Amino acid sequence: MQDVLTSKRVLLVDDMSTVRKSLRRMLSGFGMEVLEATDGEGALLLVADEHVDLFLLDIHLAGMDGMELCRRLRQMERFEYAPVLFVTSLPEAEIGRHAFDVGGDDIIAKPVSPAVLQARLRTHLQRREDARQLHLLRNNLDRYVDARTRRMAEQQARNGQVLKPERREVCVLFTDLRSFTQLSQEMEPESLFAILSEHLNAQVKCVYRCGGYIDKFSGDGVMAVFDGPGMALNSCLCALKIIEQACLKASGDAAALYQVGIGIHCGEVMIGNIGMEKQLDYTVIGPTVNLAARLCGHARALSVVVSEALRRQVQDEPQLRFSEPLELQIKGVKAPVLAYQLTAGEKRSKICPIDALDALRR
Structure with missing residues (x-):
């Protein structure tokens, strides 16, 4: 069975070349295709023409920071559900709430552990795939089941009765x-x-x-x-x-x-x-x-x-x-x-x- 990470495209945004080199080596080792940008503006220009499955963002970037970049990505319909992970040396308690408020999915501390990074990426991509499959199933089901019947079934599922x-x-x-x-x-x-x-x-x-x-x-x-x-x-x-x-x-x-x-x-x-x-x-x-x-x-x-x-x-x-x-x-x-x-x-x-x-x- 193919790993969920294989052939996925990840955009790595960090202004430090040493960090990008280290993360690129890890991500390539997971079988992923890596795109890179050094700042938020460059990242937005890149995604205008490229398909991206997942984002790894530093928070402290020149000009537009990682938080604002995440917020703008979430305004794009095609990236509404793409996993966005912040990679930072800042304490999670200091940035956690704001990171999730702008649409982030996770925070990974620097220095990054390959095992932790792989596990987090796999979890979020699998969740995205499950959500995509559920969305497709629901859309197809709506073609066969009246919307009121579907809402009734969902209510019964929530209540268990x-x-x-x-x-x-x-x-x-x-x-x-x-x-x-x-x-x-x-x-x-x-x-x-x-x-x-x-x-x-x-x-x-x-x-x-x-x-x-x-x-x-x-x-x-x-x-x-x-x-x-x-x-x-x-x-x-x-x-x-x-x-x-x-x-x-x-x-x-x-x-x-x-x-x-x-x-x-x-x-x-x-x-x-x-x-x-x-x-x-x-x-x-x-x-x-x-x-x-x-x-x-x-x-x-x-x-x-x-x-x-x-x-x-x-x-x-x-x-x-x-x-x-x-x-x-x-x-x-x-x-x-x-x-x-x-x-x-x-x-x-x-x-x-x-x-x-x-x-x-x-």
Whole structure:
């Protein structure tokens, strides 16, 4: 296994040639590549064009001292996490607090012991590599796990306890592509996958821009959740924006690929972890979720169907317009359920009215 020090580039900044020569010999012996500067200004000029993994700085330098050099390095994004070690003959108690305040990672006393220097360098470079790997992992995880779920998992990790489920008022939005099953049999899988991915990507952006979050993908659609102030209006505007974008794409031979239907309902849900101990899903469940999914099933292509509960919350919004009530027979519900088709009000005339889309449905 390759040593973490091998081939790493270290910038040594000291105004004494004898110190630089001694440290250069040690560092080269560790398999490191050594760059040198005699003062802070020269060091900054050097790093403008060079990659550096780690810094060894003397504190007493002509002009800009080592403390100020460290502070300036920390202002550069690419050196934000690069280890900075001060090499000094000053007592650690005298400089310690200031050295760490400006962003230093460690202090090594002169004369420098090769064993101590090697151990300290190895420790700090390994920590930097671990932090880099964690950063990459977190960025990749964010592509698969919703930010709220990740924060919940981090909170549980800190507390050592699984959060208990809780009741919450939310709006739930479902989208679904009409005739997707038929399309999957008629199109090449690669083409279908690429277009579906693009379509879902646009929907996800709409959800987040309108203050919601994606709970899950359901094949050819999404389940989104909106909570907090304005959740009812935000969910409606999100749905209309998704339809607007689909209208712009739904033309010619591609029309069948953008026939999205949307259902929205608001009410109380249970939110929390479900599943087994080794694999949990942080999600919302309850009748509110079920009804939103059923309303989506009743929505025609390029239309939005919302519940009576949602309409009551936003009926006075000029940005929205609702049809006459529809009585829908919902599976699992004995009595007919009142629902409404949602279209854009006067302030959002760019969104296609449902009646203008009949040609695309046929």
